[in-house]
Amino acid sequence: MKQTSKNIAIIGSGLVGSxxxxxxxxxxxxxxxxxxxxxxxxxEFSGRSINLAMSNRGWQSLAEVGIEDEIKKIAIPLxxxxxxxxxxxxxxxxxxxxxxxxxxISRGVLNKKMIDLAEEAGVEFRFxxxxxxxxxxxxxxxxxxTEKGEWTEYNYxxxxxxxxxxxxxxxxxxxxxRFDYSQNFIDVGYKELSIPANEDGTHKLxxxxxxxxxxxxxxxxxxxxxxxxxxxxxxxxxxxxVSFESIQTKEQAKDFFKTYFPNVxxxxxxxxxxxxxxxxxxMVTMKCYPWTYWDKVALVGDSAHAIVxxxxxxxxxxxxxxxxxxxxxxxxxxxxxxVFKEYQEERKPNADAIAELSYRNFVEMSSKTADxxxxxxxxxxxxxxxxxxxxxxxxYSRVTFSNRPYSEALEMGDAQEAIMQKVxxxxxxxxxxxxxEVEQKILxxx
Amino acid sequence: MKQTSKNIAIIGSGLVGSxxxxxxxxxxxxxxxxxxxxxxxxxEFSGRSINLAMSNRGWQSLAEVGIEDEIKKIAIPLxxxxxxxxxxxxxxxxxxxxxxxxxxISRGVLNKKMIDLAEEAGVEFRFxxxxxxxxxxxxxxxxxxTEKGEWTEYNYxxxxxxxxxxxxxxxxxxxxxRFDYSQNFIDVGYKELSIPANEDGTHKLxxxxxxxxxxxxxxxxxxxxxxxxxxxxxxxxxxxxVSFESIQTKEQAKDFFKTYFPNVxxxxxxxxxxxxxxxxxxMVTMKCYPWTYWDKVALVGDSAHAIVxxxxxxxxxxxxxxxxxxxxxxxxxxxxxxVFKEYQEERKPNADAIAELSYRNFVEMSSKTADxxxxxxxxxxxxxxxxxxxxxxxxYSRVTFSNRPYSEALEMGDAQEAIMQKVxxxxxxxxxxxxxEVEQKILxxx
Numbered sequence: 093m094k095q096t097s098k099n100i101a102i103i104g105s106g107l108v109g110s111x112x113x114x115x116x117x118x119x120x121x122x123x124x125x126x127x128x129x130x131x132x133x134x135x136e137f138s139g140r141s142i143n144l145a146m147s148n149r150g151w152q153s154l155a156e157v158g159i160e161d162e163i164k165k166i167a168i169p170l171x172x173x174x175x176x177x178x179x180x181x182x183x184x185x186x187x188x189x190x191x192x193x194x195x196x197i198s199r200g201v202l203n204k205k206m207i208d209l210a211e212e213a214g215v216e217f218r219f220x221x222x223x224x225x226x227x228x229x230x231x232x233x234x235x236x237x238t239e240k241g242e243w244t245e246y247n248y249x250x251x252x253x254x255x256x257x258x259x260x261x262x263x264x265x266x267x268x269x270r271f272d273y274s275q276n277f278i279d280v281g282y283k284e285l286s287i288p289a290n291e292d293g294t295h296k297l298x299x300x301x302x303x304x305x306x307x308x309x310x311x312x313x314x315x316x317x318x319x320x321x322x323x324x325x326x327x328x329x330x331x332x333x334v335s336f337e338s339i340q341t342k343e344q345a346k347d348f349f350k351t352y353f354p355n356v357x358x359x360x361x362x363x364x365x366x367x368x369x370x371x372x373x374x375m376v377t378m379k380c381y382p383w384t385y386w387d388k389v390a391l392v393g394d395s396a397h398a399i400v401x402x403x404x405x406x407x408x409x410x411x412x413x414x415x416x417x418x419x420x421x422x423x424x425x426x427x428x429x430x431v432f433k434e435y436q437e438e439r440k441p442n443a444d445a446i447a448e449l450s451y452r453n454f455v456e457m458s459s460k461t462a463d464x465x466x467x468x469x470x471x472x473x474x475x476x477x478x479x480x481x482x483x484x485x486x487x488y489s490r491v492t493f494s495n496r497p498y499s500e501a502l503e504m505g506d507a508q509e510a511i512m513q514k515v516x517x518x519x520x521x522x523x524x525x526x527x528x529e530v531e532q533k534i535l536x537x538x
Numbered sequence: 539m540k541q542t543s544k545n546i547a548i549i550g551s552g553l554v555g556s557x558x559x560x561x562x563x564x565x566x567x568x569x570x571x572x573x574x575x576x577x578x579x580x581x582e583f584s585g586r587s588i589n590l591a592m593s594n595r596g597w598q599s600l601a602e603v604g605i606e607d608e609i610k611k612i613a614i615p616l617x618x619x620x621x622x623x624x625x626x627x628x629x630x631x632x633x634x635x636x637x638x639x640x641x642x643i644s645r646g647v648l649n650k651k652m653i654d655l656a657e658e659a660g661v662e663f664r665f666x667x668x669x670x671x672x673x674x675x676x677x678x679x680x681x682x683x684t685e686k687g688e689w690t691e692y693n694y695x696x697x698x699x700x701x702x703x704x705x706x707x708x709x710x711x712x713x714x715x716r717f718d719y720s721q722n723f724i725d726v727g728y729k730e731l732s733i734p735a736n737e738d739g740t741h742k743l744x745x746x747x748x749x750x751x752x753x754x755x756x757x758x759x760x761x762x763x764x765x766x767x768x769x770x771x772x773x774x775x776x777x778x779x780v781s782f783e784s785i786q787t788k789e790q791a792k793d794f795f796k797t798y799f800p801n802v803x804x805x806x807x808x809x810x811x812x813x814x815x816x817x818x819x820x821m822v823t824m825k826c827y828p829w830t831y832w833d834k835v836a837l838v839g840d841s842a843h844a845i846v847x848x849x850x851x852x853x854x855x856x857x858x859x860x861x862x863x864x865x866x867x868x869x870x871x872x873x874x875x876x877v878f879k880e881y882q883e884e885r886k887p888n889a890d891a892i893a894e895l896s897y898r899n900f901v902e903m904s905s906k907t908a909d910x911x912x913x914x915x916x917x918x919x920x921x922x923x924x925x926x927x928x929x930x931x932x933x934y935s936r937v938t939f940s941n942r943p944y945s946e947a948l949e950m951g952d953a954q955e956a957i958m959q960k961v962x963x964x965x966x967x968x969x970x971x972x973x974x975e976v977e978q979k980i981l982x983x984x
Binding site (some may be wrong): 240258267269270271272273274276277330374497 | 686713716717718722820
């Protein structure tokens with residue numbers, strides 16, 4: 093359906109804000125994007141980001157506006173995990189079937205590119221302009237230098253809040269009655285570290301792998317960048333025995349890296365410097381509802397549903413919001429109230445599902461990877477999936493390499509889990525895990 | 539332990555704020571209570587409150603500062619429920635054992651009395667003064683006419699946030715990293731209605747009963763006041779077939795009362811007038827953590843844990859917070875950091891437990907009271923408890939007539955529920971529910 097051109101403000105020039113700007117501009121609207129921060133194209137990026145893993149949902153959303161190929165130029169496909177386990181040589185785990193991969197992209201590089209593309213499309217950006225208040229029923233926003241200082245008023249037809257987990261727009265919605273909201277932090281934090289390129293610009297580790305050093309309560313990961321470097325992320329408890337709190341001096345940091353990550357000890361100077369230069373960040377699951385206000389205001393991406401990063405789906409979920417929003421626009425045209433209503437009703441259960449899946453991945457990584465029963469379960473699942481790839485699609489594949497709803501992946505995952513609990517109750521299961529009997533048992537339960 | 543006298547601000551002059559003021563004043567501190575609203579002693583009360591049901595925990599906290607008897611003068615003991623069921627005569631259900639009762643008090647009357655008592659004790663009240671910001675590490679607060687206008691700064695040693703479910707003090711804590719928070723509304727709202735006294739000042743319904751008109755998806759309750767009137771509360775869905783939304787005209791309201799509450803039809807003019815004069819209010823469960831900031835700021839009562847009113851424990855839980863806070867003060871004296879730490883660690887699981895119990899009571903009332911299996915379960919429990927009162931203390935009694943932790947009541951309640959689920963699986967249970975066989979079965983499971 094055709095739409096009347098509207099004057100639309102988007103709050104936030106991050107990944108979701110700039111992609112939404114491109115979508116809406118292409119549909120014929122006038123778009124202004126506000127951001128409280130300066131233009132990231134002119135500044136050093138933050139040192140607090142985890143590399144992105146673009147997967148199916150993300151690519152689909154980019155393809156819809158024809159920018160998939162452009163973005164692939166700044167991305168590196170990872171078709172496997174490289175496991176750096178203590179006292180064992182590195183080993184690899186394929187992510188999916190032949191040709192299936194997730195793509196590593198630096199958040200800074202991608203965001204700069206997206207803003208370029210949005211500008212080329214005709215979107216206006218107003219950087220360094222802080223939105224302090226939003227009048228929801230009027231779609232009016234107020235910006236200014238300080239919260240208590242003078243404000244400028246702007247009136248729009250529609251406002252989109254793409255301003256992240258600590259959204260100012262949502263904050264305004266939150267103060268209305270009957271707005272459900274929750275924010276829950278995990279007791280693990282993260283810190284960005286880096287491994288620079290070799291002198292000839294090549295990568296120091298296999299560039300088509302997602303590198304993981306699992307260490308029980310903490311974990312290091314590394315993802316490649318196109319300049320030959322790796323962006324690493326150290327996930328570790330804030331407090332406790334081995335924790336961010338417990339590492340206070342350069343000596344302690346060096347000891348820590350030497351002890352737990354011996355195969356990156358050549359990078360130790362760099363890692364130690366980053367450790368003290370870069371901030372320690374917290375991770376939150378944020379849920380809320382409703383996401384929209386009349387036909388005036390809507391939340392998209394992290395502002396509506398922030399999740400922990402352990403499934404690599406934060407950006408993908410935000411991009412999929414935009415894809416779904418466009419489907420609703422095509423269905424309802426100028427009836428923005430209907431567009432918003434169906435958008436939030438369809439997306440909410442999926443956002444809740446990926447939040448749950450991401451949190452479970454965190455729990456799995458921090459407490460279950462040393463549990464023999466859990467490892468046996470994973471082994472049985474993998475074996476069965478290799479025998480019957482059409483009958484046992486792992487939740488990871490449903491989330492990462494498909495565009496079926498997240499809620500379906502969660503549901504199917506729960507059903508598989510129930511089957512496996514029954515299988516694990518079979519007598520002597522540890523000895524016969526790859527037997528025909530177990531295979532038949534699973535087949536009978538599916 | 540003795541404490542050094544501190545200069546303490548309490549934000550909020552509600553029930554919890556004024557009782558805390560009395561406690562702390564008695565301990566030798568200088569107390570100023572701020573409230574954004576005018577002094578309720580000089581104005582008409584809101585028309586949006588549910589009568590309070592003071593029970594064991596509340597009385598214990600008042601007795602600790604010797605004001606129990608004073609408050610009993612404005613309270614009416616209710617030893618039973620009066621059930622107004624359709625097509626049946628009224629019947630009564632005792633709350634507990636002989637002498638056990640909950641006490642009905644008008645919120646307005648109690649709050650005025652508490653402020654009087656706090657003033658007599660030497661507490662300073664600053665009404666009509668709005669707190670807009672709190673500097674947590676400095677224990678500084680900022681008040682003023684408007685959020686954007688000029689502010690006055692006050693510096694204290696300690697600040698207590700007793701400013702309710704939508705606390706400004708908590709709001710400030712909430713913006714820090716790693717603060718867990720949730721607010722969840724139920725889809726049922728409530729409205730205050732009233733039944734005036736007879737001309738001779740007597741009550742129109744039995745004055746020592748908690749009156750309930752259960753109607754499945756909605757419900758009317760009435761609790762007596764000392765002036766002969768009843769404060770009624772209508773609980774009903776916001777939207778749907780029979781809902782606040784569906785009653786728009788006086789005719790519709792009269793029809794509604796006539797159809798569903800025939801035995802109060804004499805009061806229909808009054809009820810209808812109240813229906814349109816009084817606001818419809820929402821109900822929320824609010825959880826957060828931490829409740830304190832260093833040795834500077836602490837949340838007490840609804841600002842730390844708001845619950846739905848279906849267990850009648852909101853005020854009781856807030857008063858118990860104060861009782862526990864005093865225990866910690868006696869233990870740790872001037873070490874306010876230790877006081878606050880142990881206070882929040884001890885109270886948090888109990889606040890979560892009463893939130894859960896209250897929400898379950900809501901679910902029970904709105905969806906289970908028509909379920910024959912649930913009714914059978916209640917019948918079996920009651921029968922068994924009458925045979926073995928020492929072996930089967932109902933959760934309601936543990937919550938209402940004891941001062942054991944709420945978390946214990948929840949735990950024991952869950953254990954009883956598990957037993958009952960097994961009992962309900964017995965063949966022909968509906969026919970033999972009061973048999974010795976069932977009694978023996980329960981005894982074997984306890």
